[in-house]
Amino acid sequence: MSATMPDLLLNPASTAQALPYPALAEAIESLLKDPSVQVPPRIVQPLPAGGSLFVMPACDARLAITKLISFVPTNPGRGLPTIQGDIVVFDSVSGRRIALLDGPTVTARRTAAVSLLAAQKLAPNRLGPLLIVGAGVQGLAHLEAFHAGLGVKEVWVNSRSERSAHALMAHAQTLGMRAHHAPDPNAALARCPLVVSCTPAQQVVLNAMPRPDAFVAAVGAFTPRMVEWQADTCRRLATEGTVLVDTRDADHEAGDLLQAGIEVAQLPTLADLIQGRAAWSGRAQRPQGPVFFKSCGWAGWDLAAARCVMKLN
Structure with missing residues (x-):
């Protein structure tokens, strides 16, 4: 330089x-x-x-x-x-x-791009529909990222604020996407193989199991006290699906998983996947069951x- x-x-x-x-x-x-x-x-x-x-x-x-x-x-x-x-x-x-x-x-764009990279590597059904729970800055960024990077053309949006939900739906329509309101995010899990949860994470919002072919990017809870996903659901995901985290910093930051009593330090990271250290890193060895990607953030x-x-x- x-x-x-x-x-x-x-x-x-x-x-x-x-x-x-x-x-x-x-x-x-x-x-x-x-x-x-x-x-x-x-x-x-x-x-x-x-x-x-x-x-x-x-x-x-x-x-x-x-x-x-x-x-x-x-x-x-x-x-x-x-x-x-x-x-x-x-x-x-x-x-x-x-x-x-x-x-x-x-912050908004790199967080969504990390989720995009994980979805590109692990999502069984990359075309969606996509469910976004939380229609704030991260909801917008993930909508754009999954549309640009995966070609997603249909989205369902849930938010505590119906006004925010409809604003994000309107933005999706400007991108040429089909957009729907999802009043009940747990019911919407059944129709969406791509899921992004990016709420303020002050309370549990999601307590149903994602589809067996689902990829979930859980973004909202990035401190030990924050939570979006019910503890029982996280434990089921750990036994019936595949859970990974963005970095080892999540060992002490992943609120959803820590509150569920999951040994986060034993989970693979995105680097393990990219560098081939995860048992299912190869395309022919995709993990079984729903994939739950917990993202907490990292200066990298x-x-x-x-x-x-x-x-x-």
């Missing part, structure tokens, strides 16, 4: 434009194969009013990043985003800052996004 290259200061729209979902999923897969990647544990600082401040560094042989974001679940009542902050990108060799990316945009995904922006895959 040139020492005279100017900083990239990207606003939310420019950040999104630089991170198309299929390319971002490829960048994440590439990162999981790169032995130079280093990601220390993230720092989570509780804030006085119930929010959290996240400090998340990562680096590889070419780039280093620090993600600095706040998460305040009560912010919608203030008319503010739940997640705010930035990602600073540095040249790993010179230490010079080379880019500043919009943190909430990267933000590093992959920075590599995608800088076109360094």
Whole structure:
């Protein structure tokens, strides 16, 4: 990288434009194969009013990043985003800052791209229909990611807010998709082989078993206290299907699984899948029963996004 290259200061729209979902999923897969990647544990600082401040560094042989974001679940009542902050990108060799990316945009898109990559590798029925439970920022990102990366053409949407559900359905229709309201998410599980749960995770929303051919991306609960899926259902998924997590950080963060008493540290990760360490990594050895992919977040995904922006895959 040139020492005279100017900083990239990207606003939310420019950040999104630089991170198309299929390319971002490829960048994440590439990162999981790169032995130079280093990601220390993230720092989570509780804030006085119930929010959290996240400090998340990562680096590889070419780039280093620090993600600095706040998460305040009560912010919608203030008319503010739940997640705010930035990602600073540095040249790993010179230490010079080379880019500043919009943190909430990267968070939304890289989270959905991680789910997309897992679905590309493991979903038995990649065409859907797709059920989205939670019609917020992550619901929108996953809708776009699964449409762009899997070709999904039909979606069912559930949300605590009927207005939010219909807004996401309207967006799906602008993409040429068929969209339906799902008042009961548990009933909708029977018709949808692709499922994304991305609620605020303050209480159990899903207690039915997904279809035997289902792929589930469980995104909403990313701390030990958060939960979307009933404990009994998680235990059944662990015995009748296949459960994997995004990274080993989920060992102490995957609220749904931890509250179900599941030994998360014994579960395979997305890296195990990509690097061929999972018993069912090959296409001819797809796991049996529903696949439950628990995603908690990792600074490595933000590093992959920075590599995608800088076109360094």
